[in-house]
Amino acid sequence: MCFIDDETRQIILFNNQLTYFIMEGLIGKATKKMRGITSSFQDCFLNVIFIFESELTKEERTETEKAIEGISRKVIPVVYDYKGEPLFTVKDIGLTITIVPSNIEINNKRANMGWVYLRKEYS
Secondary structure, eight states, X not given: OOOOOHHHHHHHHHHHHHHHHHHHHHTTTOOTTEEEEEEEEETTEEEEEEEESSOOOHHXXXXXXXXXXXXXXXXXXEEEOTXXXXXXXXXXXXXXXXXXXXXXXXXXXXXXXXXXXXXXXXX
């Protein structure tokens, strides 16, 4: 049997909830240009980082921003677990859009909350 301390358990639950909210927010909005999604959380600030292979159209950027707005409504001010117990306080959420062509590796771009989505690149 594996022992997980309370802090690690809360981080895992927070990451699970965050992943769910991001995926839910992207339904009908994701574009094939998307290569990866990662996030960082520090000092009550959540930053969601989208990595695309090329510049976004105005419509794609707008849809990505709408997804973040939907996520922020669910995580600010507190992220709760599936039992309704508070996990973490989130004071603000940011969006970072990064363009990295598909011929450049992005595994090293992972933020402290890990990958939510990572597209496999085939040769």
